[in-house]
Every structure is written in structure tokens, then in C-alpha cells.
Amino acid sequence: MDIQEKMTRRIQDDEGKNRRELLYELRLQRLENLRMREQLGRAPEDFEARRELQYLENIALFEEARRNADNLDDMMDSLLGVIRSIFQCDQAWLMYPCDPDDPHWHVPYRSTSAEHPIPMARDQLMPTTPDLAENSRLALKKQKPVPLGEESVVKDIPEAARKAAAKSALLIALYPKTGKPWLMGLHQCAVPRYWTDEEKQMFQDLSGRISDNLSATLFYRDLEQNQERLKHLSSKLFQAREDERKRIAEEIHDELAQPVLAVKMGVENALYLLDDDAPEALQRSLESATKLTQEVVTKMRSMQTSLYPPTLRDFGVITALCGFMADFANIYTTLSVYKDIAVQEEDIPEHLRVEVFRLAQEALYNAGKHSQADTVTVGLKRENSRLMLEIKDTGVGFDPATTIRYPARRLGLGLTSMMERTEMSGGTLEIDSNPGCGTTIRASWKLDSIPVE
Known part of the structure; x- marks a missing residue:
């Protein structure tokens, strides 16, 4: 059984191992096989075999660069560094967009030698000159690399490339899965260079790998931007909800509670003014009305406190929280409620007090x-x-992962809302619970990094 078959069987047997890792090992083994053939005097003579050997060697370098990168931007720069090393050139870069009709362009990813840096910032927008527009048209029109410079029969390099000290260039359009096309290029700055057919083919082969990695980078960047926008919108939504709750609570107090309280006082006054010989039915009716209006007042105060407790606005979060805990204990009489508050009101940032109370x-x-x-x-x-x-409670507990992912009860929705609220305010939320072991919910905020609107 040869090495290739062993590796194939290993892929089938080791189902738990990451598929990407195994494919990478398979490529390395194939590369080693080709190198052994060279050492044994059976080196491939034809162009396709040499091309495969070089491609596998380059893919191994690509994979190593991917593994060592700390983030996606560093990965793209590292991959361009591999490209520059393969072709022994002075600059390798990615330009966006490859669009002759776009008024501006920039070079967000690049790898350059110390002697020949690109003289513009990564995010610096440059005007699209007619010369650069023509280069984009050439790259988009041709499916193969476009050589530029004195040694080229296509056209000379543009003025922008000359400012980067380039004497020869090799360009190819990339088509990632999102957005407009990009332009990948090589610059030779020290001396003019003639690009061989083999180099052009290798450049074309590697452009597909660069395009795939660029697609992944752009996808995750879009995802991160969308997450940031969603985070911002969620924060605004939470704030709008708090403002609406506050408005409704104030309207309950001003428009409903006060008139109902006046009705209650009027009924009580009428009951007090009744003569001793007043009909008993009238007295019972007034007593019933007094009791009913008291219940309505109590209910409205409870609604007002639930929506936005006046004590939170007037006396602060600690007073409001203690008052809510007392009301909670009166409602859930079988549950003993304890508090362990070791901070002062001034220790809690003002913009965080509502979040603490709501959580x-x-x-x-x-x-x-x-x-x-x-x-x-x-x-x-x-x-x-x-x-x-x-x-922290001493209850029956639950599985947080299942409850949050499949919120069949309001509990799951409440936990999700708590996590979102904590994250929107710059904090983190931990839920420690198991069936039969109670539940502990911890929210924390780093005080010197809490975002302020």
C-alpha cells in the first residue's frame, strides 16, 4: 500500500479529526512524494508535473502563513508576503476596487521589501487616473495575468506605480464572492523584469487561493460590521424601550393614578358623611367602592413600579432595588429574599443604573x-x-445552553434579553446552572471601559 492510499484510509478512519488538517497533511505528503522522486533521479520532466510540484510547495507555504496569522488582516498580508517570496519581487499588493469607473482606489493589503515601501497609507483613497482605469479594463478583460513595463508588449506601467518605484508589474483581477473585483499585482522595483510564461501561469494558479482567502476575509469583515450595527441598533432599542416605559409610568401616575386616588378619597368622604340612619345597602356599596378603588390604586402603583420605579429616578438604583426586593418578597411569600449590597450609589455609573436594576x-x-x-x-x-x-437561588436549576437556544418558555427569552442588555452596556453575563443544582447569574462591567452615549 503506497503512502497516498495510507493517507486516504486515515481520512476515512479518523472521523474525529478536522478535515482541513487531514487535507493539509495529504498535500504535504504528496509534496514529499514528488521531492523523493526528484532525489531518486525520477524527477518529472514535463511542465505540468513541475507546475504541480511548485503549486503544492506554495500551498504548503500558504497554509503555514494562515496558521501563524493572528487575525484576518495579518493573514492577507502574510499571504502576500508568501507571493512576494515565491516570485522574488519587491512588492505584492491587493487594490480595491478593480473598476475603471470608480473614482477612487486604495491598497489595503500589501507586502513590501524594506527598500521599496508603498508610499501611501492602507486606507488612503487615490484618484483613478485614465492610465489606472486602462489597467483595470485590461485585467478585467483578460483571464490571464497582464504584464506591464519596459519588457512587456502590453503597455508600460502607470504613473502611480512609478511613484512606488516600480519598473515592471504583473496584474490579475480577482473575483471574491462579495463586492466588486479586486486587482492583485506584483512590482519589480530594483530592475526591469520579464515575466516568463511559467511565472504567469503560477501567478494565475495562486490567484485562486488568494481570492478564496480574500472572500473569507471580506465575509467575516462584513459579518463583524453587521454585528456592530446590530449591537448599536439593539442598544438604541433598549434605550427607546426604557424611555417608553418611563413615559408610560409617568402617564399612569399623572393621568390615571391621581384621578382614581381622588375618586377613592371622595368615596371615603361620602362614607364618612353618611347619617346614622342611612340605608345599609348604600353604606355597603360605598365601602365596596372604597375597597375597589384602593385595589386599583395599588395595582397602578405596582404597574408604575414595574415599568419604571419612581425611586430609581428620584433616589437611585440601590434604593429602587431594595424597594423592589421588598415588594417581590411580599408577592412570592414562599421565597426568602436576601441582599448583599456592598457598594454606594456613587460607585455605580449613572448610565449603568437602569441596566443593573433591570437585570x-x-x-x-x-x-x-x-x-x-x-x-x-x-x-x-x-x-x-x-x-x-x-x-443566586437554591432552586431546581436548568440547562442554560438548551434553554437559551430553544426558549420554549419565557425563561429562555428572558435570559437572551438579559445577555443582550449586558453586552449592549459593555458588560458580560455568565449563567451557572445545572438541573437540581440551583442557578447563579453574574453580570459584570469593567468600570473604566463602559461605553457612554
């Missing part, structure tokens, strides 16, 4: 409705320049 409120509601716990403890402290909020 504690939602966590307590979840504990009261779902945990079946005997006790729940709310802790708030400052530790190592971080503000820490912890809600």
Missing part, C-alpha cells in the same frame, strides 16, 4: 416563577475595578 428585576422574576427555590440572594459589589451583580 436584577428579570433575574428575580425568573427565580420566582421558575426556580421553585427556597432562597434567593442578590449581591452587588465592586471588585478589581469591576462592578459585579450576582443573583
Whole structure:
């Protein structure tokens, strides 16, 4: 059984290993086979075999550059460094866009020798001259690399390339899976260079790998930008919701609670003014109306507190949180509520106070409705320049991953909202729970890095 068959069987047998890693090893083994053939005097004579050997060697260099890169931008620069090393040229770069009708262009990715840097910043927009527009047209028209310079029969290099000290160039259009085409180029700066057919073919072969990696880079960059936009919109949504809650709470207090309270006082006054010989039915009716209006006032105050407690606005988050915990304990009488608050109001940034209150409120509601716990403890402290909020219960617990991913009950939706709220305010949320082991929810914010609107 030869080495290729062994590697193929290994792919089939080792299902747990990453497919990309195994394919990479297979390429390396194929490269080693070709090198052994050369050492044994059976080196491939034909162009296609040499091309395959060079391609495999270059792919091995590409994979190594990918592995060693810390981020996508560094990866693209590293891959261009491999290209520059393969062709022994002074500059390798990617220009965007390869569009003769676009008024500007820039070179976000590049690899250059120390002697011949590209004299423009990565994000610096340059005007599209007629010469550069013609280069883009040539690259888009031809499916093969376009050589430029004194040794070329196509055309001389453009003025922008001369400013980068280039004497010869080799260009090819790239077509990533998103956005406009790009232009990849090589510059030879020290002396003019004639690009051989073999070099052009190799450049074309490698351009596909660069295009694939560029597609991945652009995809993840778009994904990151979309996530940032979504994060910003979510933050605005949370703020709009808080503003609306505050508005409704104020309207309940001003437009509903006060008139109902006046009605209650009027009924009580009428009851007080009744004569001793007033009909008993009238007295019972007034007493019933008094009780009903009191219940309405109590309900509206509860709604107002739930929407936006006045104490949060007037006295701060600690007072509001303590008041809510007292009301919560009166509602869930089978649950003992404890507090462990070790901070002062001034220790909590003003723009974070609503977030702390809402997270504690939602966590307590979840504990009261779902945990079946005997006790729940709310802790708030400052530790190592971080503000820490912890809600811990002794209930039945749950599987956080399953509950958040498949929120069949409101619990899952509440946890998702809590995670989003914490992240939008610059913090992190941890949920520690297992079935039968209770639940601990921890939210923390680094105080010197909390975003301020």
C-alpha cells in the first residue's frame, strides 16, 4: 500500500479529526512524494508535473502563513508576503476596487521589501487616473495575468506605480464572492523584469487561493460590521424601550393614578358623611367602592413600579432595588429574599443604573416563577475595578445552553434579553446552572471601559 492510499484510509478512519488538517497533511505528503522522486533521479520532466510540484510547495507555504496569522488582516498580508517570496519581487499588493469607473482606489493589503515601501497609507483613497482605469479594463478583460513595463508588449506601467518605484508589474483581477473585483499585482522595483510564461501561469494558479482567502476575509469583515450595527441598533432599542416605559409610568401616575386616588378619597368622604340612619345597602356599596378603588390604586402603583420605579429616578438604583426586593418578597411569600449590597450609589455609573436594576428585576422574576427555590440572594459589589451583580437561588436549576437556544418558555427569552442588555452596556453575563443544582447569574462591567452615549 503506497503512502497516498495510507493517507486516504486515515481520512476515512479518523472521523474525529478536522478535515482541513487531514487535507493539509495529504498535500504535504504528496509534496514529499514528488521531492523523493526528484532525489531518486525520477524527477518529472514535463511542465505540468513541475507546475504541480511548485503549486503544492506554495500551498504548503500558504497554509503555514494562515496558521501563524493572528487575525484576518495579518493573514492577507502574510499571504502576500508568501507571493512576494515565491516570485522574488519587491512588492505584492491587493487594490480595491478593480473598476475603471470608480473614482477612487486604495491598497489595503500589501507586502513590501524594506527598500521599496508603498508610499501611501492602507486606507488612503487615490484618484483613478485614465492610465489606472486602462489597467483595470485590461485585467478585467483578460483571464490571464497582464504584464506591464519596459519588457512587456502590453503597455508600460502607470504613473502611480512609478511613484512606488516600480519598473515592471504583473496584474490579475480577482473575483471574491462579495463586492466588486479586486486587482492583485506584483512590482519589480530594483530592475526591469520579464515575466516568463511559467511565472504567469503560477501567478494565475495562486490567484485562486488568494481570492478564496480574500472572500473569507471580506465575509467575516462584513459579518463583524453587521454585528456592530446590530449591537448599536439593539442598544438604541433598549434605550427607546426604557424611555417608553418611563413615559408610560409617568402617564399612569399623572393621568390615571391621581384621578382614581381622588375618586377613592371622595368615596371615603361620602362614607364618612353618611347619617346614622342611612340605608345599609348604600353604606355597603360605598365601602365596596372604597375597597375597589384602593385595589386599583395599588395595582397602578405596582404597574408604575414595574415599568419604571419612581425611586430609581428620584433616589437611585440601590434604593429602587431594595424597594423592589421588598415588594417581590411580599408577592412570592414562599421565597426568602436576601441582599448583599456592598457598594454606594456613587460607585455605580449613572448610565449603568437602569441596566443593573433591570437585570436584577428579570433575574428575580425568573427565580420566582421558575426556580421553585427556597432562597434567593442578590449581591452587588465592586471588585478589581469591576462592578459585579450576582443573583443566586437554591432552586431546581436548568440547562442554560438548551434553554437559551430553544426558549420554549419565557425563561429562555428572558435570559437572551438579559445577555443582550449586558453586552449592549459593555458588560458580560455568565449563567451557572445545572438541573437540581440551583442557578447563579453574574453580570459584570469593567468600570473604566463602559461605553457612554
